[in-house]
Amino acid sequence: MRNIVCVEPGAFELRTGERPQRKEGEVLVKVLAVGVCGTDYHAFRGKQPYFTYPRILGHEIAGEVAETDAGLHESCGLKVGDRVTIMPYIACRSCIACRAGRPNACSGLQVLGVHEDGAMREYMSVPSEYVVKTEDLSLNQTAIVEPMSIGLHAVNRGEVKPGETVLVIGAGPIGLAAMKFAKLAGAKVIAMDTNVERLRFCRQWAGADEIVEATGDVAAKLADITGGDGATTVFDATGSPQSMMKAFDYAAHGGKVVFVSLVQADISFYDPAFHKKELTLLASRAATLAEFERVIACMREGLIDADGFITHRAPFGKTIEAFDEWLNPGSGVIKAVIEL
Numbered sequence: 001m002r003n004i005v006c007v008e009p010g011a012f013e014l015r016t017g018e019r020p021q022r023k024e025g026e027v028l029v030k031v032l033a034v035g036v037c038g039t040d041y042h043a044f045r046g047k048q049p050y051f052t053y054p055r056i057l058g059h060e061i062a063g064e065v066a067e068t069d070a071g072l073h074e075s076c077g078l079k080v081g082d083r084v085t086i087m088p089y090i091a092c093r094s095c096i097a098c099r100a101g102r103p104n105a106c107s108g109l110q111v112l113g114v115h116e117d118g119a120m121r122e123y124m125s126v127p128s129e130y131v132v133k134t135e136d137l138s139l140n141q142t143a144i145v146e147p148m149s150i151g152l153h154a155v156n157r158g159e160v161k162p163g164e165t166v167l168v169i170g171a172g173p174i175g176l177a178a179m180k181f182a183k184l185a186g187a188k189v190i191a192m193d194t195n196v197e198r199l200r201f202c203r204q205w206a207g208a209d210e211i212v213e214a215t216g217d218v219a220a221k222l223a224d225i226t227g228g229d230g231a232t233t234v235f236d237a238t239g240s241p242q243s244m245m246k247a248f249d250y251a252a253h254g255g256k257v258v259f260v261s262l263v264q265a266d267i268s269f270y271d272p273a274f275h276k277k278e279l280t281l282l283a284s285r286a287a288t289l290a291e292f293e294r295v296i297a298c299m300r301e302g303l304i305d306a307d308g309f310i311t312h313r314a315p316f317g318k319t320i321e322a323f324d325e326w327l328n329p330g331s332g333v334i335k336a337v338i339e340l
Contacts, residue, residue, distance in 0.1 A: 003121030009046025035060030058119035062142035149287035151177020162186025167231035170238035
């Protein structure tokens with residue numbers, strides 16, 4: 001079995017090894033495609049929290065069931081040949097967050113591709129409860145269920161309501177997913193980024209109502225768009241500490257700031273301004289099974305354009321060379337997918 005290992009920051013190796021042995025209660029999945037995420041790029045650069053090396057990256061997964069057993073087929077409905085994605089957040093099921101029905105915030109959460117080996121390999125064995133059937137979805141659709149679910153979870157955390165004005169800072173895949181689900185929730189969406197081409201993509205793919213280039217007097221631009229009110233909910237999906245700290249300035253009085261970004265940095269804000277606005281600050285981590293299922297339902301309804309979202313591809317054997325290209329800001333990549 002071939003697998004690609006990030007042996008240390010900045011270094012991949014293509015290795016061969018034994019196919020994983022399926023344990024009781026697990027499903028052996030043949031990996032067909034892997035989406036490349038900001039987490040993977042950060043890990044490759046050595047800037048990903050919670051990370052150790054060597055590690056097989058990849059947690060945006062499209063595959064098919066290669067091996068299961070009759071008992072699992074009866075209880076989970078999974079059979080050989082089923083197209084599936086994998087929810088890569090392995091929870092302990094016993095901590096306070098898990099007991100409260102929030103396994104995505106598990107105190108001992110193990111994320112495939114971060115804490116445990118991920119999907120840049122030909123096969124992986126996963127507990128059956130984390131294997132999600134996608135049935136009639138295309139391979140492209142299946143490959144982006146996970147990042148779409150991250151965006152949906154952020155919108156759910158922000159409790160976005162119809163008619164409110166939402167600002168999403170950062171036009172990468174997760175920011176775009178948040179824009180899409182904020183629009184589906186009925187909000188007016190403002191997209192902000194430093195990259196003009198990405199902002200055009202926000203209008204085209206996510207249906208952003210307004211776009212703001214993050215240069216010059218950004219606060220004045222937003223004040224003009226919002227009639228001086230600011231955004232009722234601000235999502236930051238940039239991975240930039242500076243951007244995350246500026247997000248408080250853009251929120252309306254009584255508004256919310258949701259950090260979808262995860263950075264190895266301290267984040268600070270000026271408390272009198274935070275207090276004056278009576279802001280709510282929220283973190284958004286991972287996603288839930290219900291959100292995976294909601295994304296799949298939206299795809300079946302034709303509400304998410306997976307083909308337009310995926311801009312770059314590489315066969316598995318060319319992954320290492322392609323990764324260097326995708327890391328180049330001039331590559332124009334929105335979402336890259338490795339195909340096995």
